[in-house]
Amino acid sequence: MVWGAHRLTAWLASPRAPRVIVLLATLLVxxxxxxxxxxxxxxxKIGLTHDSEWQLLSxxxxxxxxxxxxDPARTFRIMDLGVSPWxxxxxxxxxxxxxxxxxxxxxxxxxxxxxxxxxxxxRGRHDTARA
Numbered sequence: 001m002v003w004g005a006h007r008l009t010a011w012l013a014s015p016r017a018p019r020v021i022v023l024l025a026t027l028l029v030x031x032x033x034x035x036x037x038x039x040x041x042x043x044x045k046i047g048l049t050h051d052s053e054w055q056l057l058s059x060x061x062x063x064x065x066x067x068x069x070x071d072p073a074r075t076f077r078i079m080d081l082g083v084s085p086w087x088x089x090x091x092x093x094x095x096x097x098x099x100x101x102x103x104x105x106x107x108x109x110x111x112x113x114x115x116x117x118x119x120x121x122x123r124g125r126h127d128t129a130r131a
Contacts, residue, residue, distance in 0.1 A: 040067065045109075047061070048061065049109065061105075064098070065097070065098045065101070068092045069095060070092070072091060075091070
């Protein structure tokens with residue numbers, strides 16, 4: 001076991017390691033570029049486009065990752081719109097503080113309002129976050 005850890009440490013210290021790691025990370029992300037919005041992307045689109053039907057769900061950009069804030073009226077509205085099942089706890093809280101991710105998402109929507117996933121590649125996702 002010590003020999004394996006020593007080899008890994010030596011490889012990570014090599015000048016080639018950062019390039020290999022970046023290449024591997026890029027290859028792992030590439031398949032996601034084929035897909036459009038998914039899961040929480042829809043919540044974020046609602047929050048950043050200020051659609052009147054979803055106004056109660058809109059949050060300031062820095063609360064982009066606040067899905068449920070413990071407000072029963074808001075949770076019931078989410079349930080009424082069919083986003084959450086009927087058995088959802090009305091006081092559920094699901095909120096993450098991610099200001100950098102929220103800022104890059106906001107930038108995507110400001111640069112490409114029709115296709116926040118990329119101006120020339122509507123099937124890509126969050127191009128500014130990957131840059």
